Amino acid sequence: MSAPIVIAGAGVGGLTAALSLARAGKRALVLERAPKIEEVGAGFQIAPNAGRILAGLGLEEPLAAVALEPQAINIRRGRDGAVLAKLDLTDSRARWGAPFRVYHRADLQQVLLQAALAHEAIEVRAGARVGSFEARAGSVSLRVHAGDGVEEIEGVGLVGADGLRSAVRGRLLPTEKDAPVYSGLTAWRALVPAELAPAVFRARESNLWMLPGGHVVHYPLRDGSIINVVVIVAEPPRQSEGASILSLDGAQLARALERLRPAAELRALIEAGASWRHWPLFGRPPLESWSQGAVTLLGDAAHPMLPFLAQGAAQAIEDAEALGRAFLQLGATAETAFAAYQQIRIPRASQIVRASRRQGDYFHLAGPAALGRDLAIRALGGRGMLARNAWLYRQP
Structure with missing residues (x-):
C-alpha cells in the first residue's frame, strides 16, 4: 500500500x-x-x-x-438600527452556482x-x-x-x-x-436562544450593524432555534495567547459597549446572551x-x-x-x-x-467618514453592495 x-x-x-x-x-x-x-x-x-x-x-x-x-443580509446603522441596504440572497444559486x-x-x-x-x-x-x-x-x-x-x-x-x-x-x-500578532480587535461570541431575542431578529436573515470602532454580526442557526452573535471591537491586548479564557454575561458586555452607543434592540440582543466568550483576533x-x-x-x-x-x-x-x-x-x-x-x-x-x-x-468608521459611508451604502442599495463582493463568489 x-x-x-x-x-x-x-x-x-x-x-x-x-x-x-x-x-x-x-x-x-x-x-x-x-x-x-x-x-x-x-x-x-x-x-x-x-x-x-x-x-x-x-x-x-x-x-x-x-x-x-x-434570505437576505441587512446592513444596519448601529446607533438606531436603520437598514441602509438589504442584500437579497434568494437567487445566489442561479447567479453563483450555490x-x-x-x-x-x-x-x-x-x-x-x-x-x-x-x-x-x-x-x-x-x-x-x-x-x-x-x-x-x-x-x-x-x-x-x-x-x-x-x-x-x-x-x-x-x-x-x-x-x-x-x-x-x-x-x-x-x-x-x-509569530502571531494581535490585530487590536477582539471578537465576543455567544449563542442566543431565539425565543430570548427581539422578535425582529428571528427572521431567516443575517444582520450587520456598523458602529464607531466596532461592529456586530448575527444570524440564525439550526432551523432558527438559536442566533449566532459576534461582537467585534477594538481592545488593548489582555493576554499573550489567543485561547479564549475570558467570559462575560450579557449585561456586563452591554455595559462595556455603552461607549459605542448601540441601538436599543441591539443592546437587548447582547443582554440576551448568557455567556460571551472572548476571542482575540490574531494575524x-x-x-x-x-x-x-x-x-x-x-x-x-x-x-x-x-x-x-x-x-x-x-x-x-x-x-x-x-x-x-x-x-x-x-x-x-x-x-x-x-x-x-x-x-x-x-x-x-x-x-x-x-x-x-x-x-x-x-465597518468601524466614525464621525463624518461614517456618515459618508452610510450615504454611499444607501446609494448603492442591496444589489450594488452585493455586486461589490461578487468577485469573491463567482466561478474562477
Whole structure:
C-alpha cells in the first residue's frame, strides 16, 4: 500500500483536503492533536465559492440537512438600527452556482468527518500530534506523538492544516518574525436562544450593524432555534495567547459597549446572551511561499485572515480543492503538486486577506467618514453592495 499524504489538523480545511486528495486518487492520513474531534465555537458562514466545492465533493445532501440559508443580509446603522441596504440572497444559486449558507461549526465539521471516515482512502486519528519531521526527495518522515508513545510515520507529503498557531509552520519558519500578532480587535461570541431575542431578529436573515470602532454580526442557526452573535471591537491586548479564557454575561458586555452607543434592540440582543466568550483576533506576516519541498500549508496555517468578509473557512476550502486538483491534473510528486498549488492559491488568498482588513476598517468608521459611508451604502442599495463582493463568489 502506498504511503499517505499526512494532514496535520482535522478542522474544516484539513478534512476537506483529505476528501479532495482522495478524489484525486491519493491516500490521506489526518492527524488531530485533540483527543476527540469536535469543533468549538458557534457559527460559520459558507459563501457560494466554497459551497460549490463542497457540493462537488458529493456533500450537498448532508450539508443541506444541517444548513440554514439566509434570505437576505441587512446592513444596519448601529446607533438606531436603520437598514441602509438589504442584500437579497434568494437567487445566489442561479447567479453563483450555490447558495449562501450558515452552519453551526460542529454540524459542518461532523458532515466532513463522517464523509472522511467513510472513505476507504482516508484514515483519521485523534489524539495524535505531529512533532518533528524531515522532508526528503519524494517523502517526509514524521514523529507523531500519541497517548501510547511516539510513532515514526512515512508520508509522501505533509500538509499543515493546523490553524493560526500551526506547529508545522513553526517548524518550517522557526523565527520570531513569523509569530502571531494581535490585530487590536477582539471578537465576543455567544449563542442566543431565539425565543430570548427581539422578535425582529428571528427572521431567516443575517444582520450587520456598523458602529464607531466596532461592529456586530448575527444570524440564525439550526432551523432558527438559536442566533449566532459576534461582537467585534477594538481592545488593548489582555493576554499573550489567543485561547479564549475570558467570559462575560450579557449585561456586563452591554455595559462595556455603552461607549459605542448601540441601538436599543441591539443592546437587548447582547443582554440576551448568557455567556460571551472572548476571542482575540490574531494575524501572521504574509508568506511568499507556503511550501518547502514535500511540506505545505493550508487555511489559517498559511493565510490567517480577519473575519470581515466571512471568508476564513471558505478560503481553507478553496485551498483544499486546489490541492486535490494539483495532484489530479499533474499526477506528480508532492513537491511538484505543492508548488503548483501555492502558485494557484497565494495570489487570491493574499488579496482576500488584505480586503478583509480593509472591510473591517470600513465597518468601524466614525464621525463624518461614517456618515459618508452610510450615504454611499444607501446609494448603492442591496444589489450594488452585493455586486461589490461578487468577485469573491463567482466561478474562477
